[in-house]
Amino acid sequence: MRYAHAVADVRAAERELMARLPEGALMQRAAFGLATVAADMLRDAGSVYGSRVALLVGVGDNGGDALYAGALLAGRGVAVHALLADPDRAHEGGLSALRDAGGRIVADAAVLDQADLVVDGLLGIGGRGGLRGEFARLAEAAHESGAPILAVDLPSGIEADTGEVSGPAVRADVTVTFGTHKPGLFVDPGASHAGIVEFVDIGLEFPPSVEPVLENLQVQDVRALLPAPGRSSHKYSRGVVGLAVGSERYPGAALLAVGAALRSGVGAVRYSGPVDVVSSYPEVIAGGGKVQAWVVGSGLGRDDEAVRRLLNVLATDVPVVVDADGLRLLPRKAFERSAPTIITPHAGEAAALLDVTAEQIEGQRLEYVRRLAQSYDATVVLKGPLTLIAGPQTSRVRVNTHAGPVLATAGSGDVLAGIIGGLLAGGLSPYDAASAGAYLHGATGLLAARSGPVAAGDLVASLPLAWHNIQE
């Protein structure tokens, strides 16, 4: 598992560690990690010795990290030039270290045009709001130079705790983050400014009483969650999932969701609805009956019949996944259910559920995924390039980073709903089913994309191998 911690908790952990170390040791660790990544980038692009690096330096310790890393690079034969956002307030120790190593402090931003790499040390966890004044001008000049940008701790101008971006911000190719991930590196739009995130361990420790803001499941976490059939398993003990999805108008949603559910580790799949799924999937049991979880909504349409099918499912006492049209029809009072509910909105559906705009959701994803979980007393899967998962009983949010743009294809959501429903029926908690489901769905997309452009049916076809790869 990877974790992201709140800035206040990072500060506390930093104080605790600093008290046990010689002065400046923590910044040296950070600068060494930063210089190592910078040197790797320079080497990949040609060579370290003889290359040119420009530092953008703010007024806090983020700029200090950049200056000390610049000194280390200068010691390896790199021509290092530092541009200071406010020369009177730049980190003094860092400035002397850079000068002593042969680096130069310059005022002319033209050095950016010759740079092989720009290091963004304008703002770190002390930043508030978008970049202002000279900070914004330096960032803009760096973007215009076209040189690759390496951000220190986080791209300057993004909110570390939320990923919100309220003004000018650096768009980095790589970000080196220290001690723990910052939530803003995992949540869009901030995350989309970070590029590839490299983690440098500087020895920060968090006591068990400190809750991370975000959890990011790794393959071993998902492996531990996926149900594995034992010797004594039979089809009912492995779980039966029911699907009330698809309609005469949208039969494809039923085929995709059922296809995915059949490959989600369950013992059996029941289908309730007007679509002939049995011709394609003879394994399916047509009609209702006892199930351990329901999926409802995908391709349901929005007519009276759709409402009836939705309410029937919500009236059951088993966990339910509500997707797509089901979300558009969702009455809030239906959430006085005795069993858990999972909802799987994209930003537009989330906006309708909360009566706000999709832009508001996209701008404050962490805030709104939590608000949805509270308002609807449900586990929420807020879909997007970085899907967020929130539960009604936990303040920790999970984020899925194991995915790619191929998932943005028609029918992809039907597949996700089928997978999550299957995992729920297999006995996972709603929070685990939603997060492992998002990972598995992402894994099918990444796998299918190896063979070229991907349709949602390819996601279904790739599920068994994606599952197998996770269990290897």
Ligand SMILES: NC(=O)C1=CN([C@@H]2O[C@H](COP(=O)(O)OP(=O)(O)OC[C@H]3O[C@@H](n4cnc5c(N)ncnc54)[C@H](OP(=O)(O)O)[C@@H]3O)[C@@H](O)[C@H]2O)[C@@H](O)CC1
């Ligand atoms: N914690 C750790 O474990 C370690 C931390 N380390 C490093 O320290 C970094 C944090 O350093 P930090 O606290 O000095 O804050 P930092 O972000 O450099 O500067 C903040 C200052 O900038 C200003 N300012 C704010 N917003 C602005 C805006 N929008 N536009 C323009 N200016 C703005 C504001 O000054 P103001 O002008 O408002 O007085 C504020 O005081 C951290 O990210 C990491 O890199 C590592 O070295 C070792 C381990």
Ligand SMILES: [K+]
């Ligand atoms: K930065």
